[in-house]
Amino acid sequence: MKKENIIWSAVKTGLIFGVITIFLSFVGMVEVFSKRDVVEHVITLGQFVLLAAAFASGLISSRGTLNPPGQNKSLPALTAGLVAGLVTGTLLGLLVFAIGDSAEPALRKIFLNASPSLYQLLTIGKGAGNYWVMPTVGAISGLLGAAYLLLPELLRRPINRALLVVVFMALFSGLFRVVFINQGPGMEVVAKFLFGQTGLTVAGTLIFFIGVILIALFWNYRGEQIQSGVARLPKSGQVSLRVATIALIAFVALGLPLVSGPFIAQVIVTVALFILMGLGLNITLGFAGLLDLGFVAFYAIGAYTVGLLTSYGPFGLQHIPFWVAVPIAVLVAMGAGFMLGLPVLGVRGDYLAIATLGFGEIIRLLAGSDFLAPFFGGPQGIIGIQKPCLGTLEPFLKVDVPRVCNGIELGKPQDIYYIAVASALLIAFVAWRLRESRLGRAWMAIREDEDVAEALGVNLIQTKLLAYMLGAAMAGLGGAIFATLIGSIFATSMQLLVSINVVSLIIVGGMGSIPGVIVGAIALIGLPELLREVSEFRYLLYGMTLIIMMLAKPEGLWPSQATLRELHHSDVKAETKA
Amino acid sequence: MRTSVGERLLDLAVSGVLWGFRILLVAAVLLGTIATIRAGKYTSEQWIDFVVFGISQGSIYALIALGYTMVYGILRMINFAHGDIFMTGAFGAYFLATWLNGIGFIDNHPILGLLIPILFAMIMAGGIAMLVERIAYRPLRGAPRLVPLISAIGASFFLEYAFRGFFGPGVYAYPPIKALEGEWNVLGVGILKVQVVVAVAAFIMMAILYFIVMFTKAGKAMRAVSESKDTAALMGIDVNRIIVSTFALGAAMAGAAGVLYSLIYRQVGFFMGFTPGIKAFTAAVLGGIGNIPGAMVGGLVLGVFESVGPSLFLEGLGIPRPYQLKDAIAFTMLVMILLFRPSGILGERITTKKA
Numbered sequence: 034m035k036k037e038n039i040i041w042s043a044v045k046t047g048l049i050f051g052v053i054t055i056f057l058s059f060v061g062m063v064e065v066f067s068k069r070d071v072v073e074h075v076i077t078l079g080q081f082v083l084l085a086a087a088f089a090s091g092l093i094s095s096r097g098t099l100n101p102p103g104q105n106k107s108l109p110a111l112t113a114g115l116v117a118g119l120v121t122g123t124l125l126g127l128l129v130f131a132i133g134d135s136a137e138p139a140l141r142k143i144f145l146n147a148s149p150s151l152y153q154l155l156t157i158g159k160g161a162g163n164y165w166v167m168p169t170v171g172a173i174s175g176l177l178g179a180a181y182l183l184l185p186e187l188l189r190r191p192i193n194r195a196l197l198v199v200v201f202m203a204l205f206s207g208l209f210r211v212v213f214i215n216q217g218p219g220m221e222v223v224a225k226f227l228f229g230q231t232g233l234t235v236a237g238t239l240i241f242f243i244g245v246i247l248i249a250l251f252w253n254y255r256g257e258q259i260q261s262g263v264a265r266l267p268k269s270g271q272v273s274l275r276v277a278t279i280a281l282i283a284f285v286a287l288g289l290p291l292v293s294g295p296f297i298a299q300v301i302v303t304v305a306l307f308i309l310m311g312l313g314l315n316i317t318l319g320f321a322g323l324l325d326l327g328f329v330a331f332y333a334i335g336a337y338t339v340g341l342l343t344s345y346g347p348f349g350l351q352h353i354p355f356w357v358a359v360p361i362a363v364l365v366a367m368g369a370g371f372m373l374g375l376p377v378l379g380v381r382g383d384y385l386a387i388a389t390l391g392f393g394e395i396i397r398l399l400a401g402s403d404f405l406a407p408f409f410g411g412p413q414g415i416i417g418i419q420k421p422c423l424g425t426l427e428p429f430l431k432v433d434v435p436r437v438c439n440g441i442e443l444g445k446p447q448d449i450y451y452i453a454v455a456s457a458l459l460i461a462f463v464a465w466r467l468r469e470s471r472l473g474r475a476w477m478a479i480r481e482d483e484d485v486a487e488a489l490g491v492n493l494i495q496t497k498l499l500a501y502m503l504g505a506a507m508a509g510l511g512g513a514i515f516a517t518l519i520g521s522i523f524a525t526s527m528q529l530l531v532s533i534n535v536v537s538l539i540i541v542g543g544m545g546s547i548p549g550v551i552v553g554a555i556a557l558i559g560l561p562e563l564l565r566e567v568s569e570f571r572y573l574l575y576g577m578t579l580i581i582m583m584l585a586k587p588e589g590l591w592p593s594q595a596t597l598r599e600l601h602h603s604d605v606k607a608e609t610k611a
Numbered sequence: 612m613r614t615s616v617g618e619r620l621l622d623l624a625v626s627g628v629l630w631g632f633r634i635l636l637v638a639a640v641l642l643g644t645i646a647t648i649r650a651g652k653y654t655s656e657q658w659i660d661f662v663v664f665g666i667s668q669g670s671i672y673a674l675i676a677l678g679y680t681m682v683y684g685i686l687r688m689i690n691f692a693h694g695d696i697f698m699t700g701a702f703g704a705y706f707l708a709t710w711l712n713g714i715g716f717i718d719n720h721p722i723l724g725l726l727i728p729i730l731f732a733m734i735m736a737g738g739i740a741m742l743v744e745r746i747a748y749r750p751l752r753g754a755p756r757l758v759p760l761i762s763a764i765g766a767s768f769f770l771e772y773a774f775r776g777f778f779g780p781g782v783y784a785y786p787p788i789k790a791l792e793g794e795w796n797v798l799g800v801g802i803l804k805v806q807v808v809v810a811v812a813a814f815i816m817m818a819i820l821y822f823i824v825m826f827t828k829a830g831k832a833m834r835a836v837s838e839s840k841d842t843a844a845l846m847g848i849d850v851n852r853i854i855v856s857t858f859a860l861g862a863a864m865a866g867a868a869g870v871l872y873s874l875i876y877r878q879v880g881f882f883m884g885f886t887p888g889i890k891a892f893t894a895a896v897l898g899g900i901g902n903i904p905g906a907m908v909g910g911l912v913l914g915v916f917e918s919v920g921p922s923l924f925l926e927g928l929g930i931p932r933p934y935q936l937k938d939a940i941a942f943t944m945l946v947m948i949l950l951f952r953p954s955g956i957l958g959e960r961i962t963t964k965k966a
């Protein structure tokens with residue numbers, strides 16, 4: 034009876050993971066990911082994902098048998114793992130069968146990705162009739178998943194970390210390779226030894242894997258001593274240690290664009306812009322609890338203001354320098370926040386989300402329409418935005434001729450990098466001070482309960498308007514820098530998707546948490562920008578992330594303490610810890 | 612009392628801006644309408660065309676809006692993914708209809724060739740909606756209100772981009788039904804057959820739904836759950852089952868709407884659900900959310916406004932290519948309704964707490 038239950042639940046887990054892998058195959062993820070290797074010539078990322086699914090199904094189903102934990106029942110655990118992995122693999126095998134090995138599979142008439150190359154991948158290049166490959170591989174990795182669970186804790190954690198590091202290094206090996214090679218011929222040898230074209234080399238994998246395991250083991254034995262050693266340092270020593278850390282980070286941040294080249298600099302600029310927007314929306318959504326889905330409008334307003342004020346193209350109005358235009362753009366965005374905030378003051382909750390979404394879409398439609406084209410350029414947008422200039426600008430001569438800069442022109446992404454990162458830091462500081470202020474507490478009171486907050490003397494109108502305005506100002510700053518980076522601004526670049534991006538990154542990082550915004554922006558904006566393969570499935574992954582975060586960790590990766598308390602108020606432990 | 616003058620000024624500014632909005636809007640609509648009518652650019656036949664198109668499109672919005680309204684009535688949540696459920700239905704029907712067309716079935720049996728894909732779309736959309744409810748909504752019942760809304764936004768994007776992955780970013784052409792091509796002559800005015808059929812089909816679907824909700828046992832249970840979940844549970848109603856069947860029923864309507872929509876526009880693509888979804892939500896709010904006849908009326912009003920509006924009042928205002936702003940009319944109506952009468956045309960006043 035008991036045994037049957039184990040088998041049946043293992044089959045169920047296997048089925049779920051099997052369906053997930055088939056889904057991933059049909060969506061095209063397996064095929065696209067296979068263009069990248071984890072270990073060069075050994076295993077591709079796509080195969081790795083499939084293996085990981087079978088592994089996970091084995092792990093999860095064998096965990097079910099170890100209940101209560103700590104009991105040593107290796108046989109049922111291993112059986113469960115084997116069965117789950119086998120079922121997952123069998124489903125994939127069925128998929129292989131359904132695709133068939135013809136050059137134009139019938140299934141492809143419906144699912145674009147049921148292609149011969151997927152067939153090749155799923156049979157590991159063995160060709161016709163090898164339906165057994167996936168079930169076998171699945172069963173083995175399911176078994177491994179179960180066995181992994183039986184390892185002693187002491188070994189499991191280092192292996193865990195080592196696997197993570199290897200996957201991480203493999204994903205970014207192309208980047209590391211380029212950066213290393215840029216450093217001269219000495220580093221080139223190292224780079225080519227560790228990193229291949231599309232993934233780690235075998236040697237690199239072994240080095241990272243074993244290295245991380247050794248470090249982790251060492252930390253296991255000596256970590257506490259080192260930590261207590263640091264704690265025992267005299268006060269001045271601790272301060273200087275902290276100063277040294279900050280100095281190191283600053284040094285890396287300043288030097289990074291010099292070594293990394295324009296691509297990485299541009300990615301970091303994008304991340305910084307989203308941090309700006311995220312910090313802005315974090316005020317409206319995270320602090321004050323007002324979900325604004327039309328947030329991109331403020332970004333656009335900042336961008337258009339800078340565009341209109343500085344452009345040397347046909348729509349340029351004032352031809353003033355960047356440094357004057359940015360504060361104006363921030364003020365204009367703030368005014369827009371006031372104007373849009375006023376009417377929606379009385380609207381609450383999900384109605385507010387939809388109303389602001391409507392506002393955002395109206396603004397986008399208007400900006401891109403022929404109706405306002407004489408002012409905003411319609412679908413063609415505004416081009417020829419003047420780059421920032423350290424020094425004096427020559428006067429404006431005629432349309433389509435940029436003003437000449439006597440001094441240093443900050444035109445390249447590496448130059449904008451400094452502006453963007455500095456503004457992000459500044460705004461993070463402002464947001465942090467705001468949160469600790471009287472106003473910040475009023476916002477959080479509104480978030481918790483509007484009526485109670487009002488009864489306690491919080492002026493709802495004023496507080497809410499300030500939330501909209503300050504949030505808008507930050508987004509406007511982001512938009513202004515964005516317009517300068519790209520050199521042009523179009524109505525199509527202010528899609529609802531941008532607002533959704535910002536909402537997602539706040540949710541992932543943790544609502545109301547400032548470090549959370551930064552973490553969220555790096556994870557949701559930076560990673561997909563760096564990994565072309567991932568960026569193809571960006572919004573699919575966003576959708577999944579939003580759902581999974583809401584189900585598993587609604588407080589985010591780096592929660593603010595207030596949110597933690599709010600979401601786990603039954604959990605006394607969290608409260609006392611916070 | 613420190614800032615009482617400032618506060619009063621702020622209050623004044625708020626109501627001033629709100630009234631300004633109203634007056635501006637009414638004035639723009641009136642002026643534009645008068646100007647257009649005096650210019651006399653369109654014949655009465657063209658106006659009838661606009662209205663008929665508006666009705667057929669509005670009936671589609673109404674059909675989608677039913678799902679929003681029913682779910683909101685029961686769970687007080689906006690099912691943000693509803694527009695994408697509509698899209699999944701259209702895709703399902705597209706593949707079936709293409710196959711049927713390939714074997715010549717649609718040409719031989721035009722009525723069945725229309726009905727079978729609709730039925731399939733309803734089943735498919737209902738099934739997907741049940742999955743979405745099970746995975747993304749049910750575990751979050753009782754969480755703070757923002758939580759299921761965000762999960763719904765996630766589900767919406769997940770569905771859109773999963774279908775993009777399955778079927779590619781391109782647009783598919785829904786197979787033509789020959790029997791629906793051409794016009795019918797009604798009182799000397801030519802009316803496109805497709806539009807009539809779409810409107811009639813939508814009305815039949817709505818009638819069926821209304822019957823189910825008002826006169827069957829399951830419908831009675833749905834109404835009971837929407838009044839009070841706890842009391843309904845005490846009366847022996849399986850609340851979870853009723854919620855799932857509400858989702859499925861609303862989604863089935865959306866799936867059917869997806870087929871009708873692709874009959875008119877002949878295009879099926881992964882992003883087709885977004886705009887109709889928002890518009891149907893507008894229709895639901897317009898009619899008073901939670902109110903089933905309201906959703907039907909709201910859909911029709913919105914459809915007609917949107918179809919007549921660009922030529923009627925935008926063109927009169929001298930706006931070039933007013934059709935570009937067709938969606939802006941719908942969004943403006945959405946915002947205005949949410950701001951000024953969130954209870955809708957037919958809705959009872961919902962307290963702010965509820966809304």
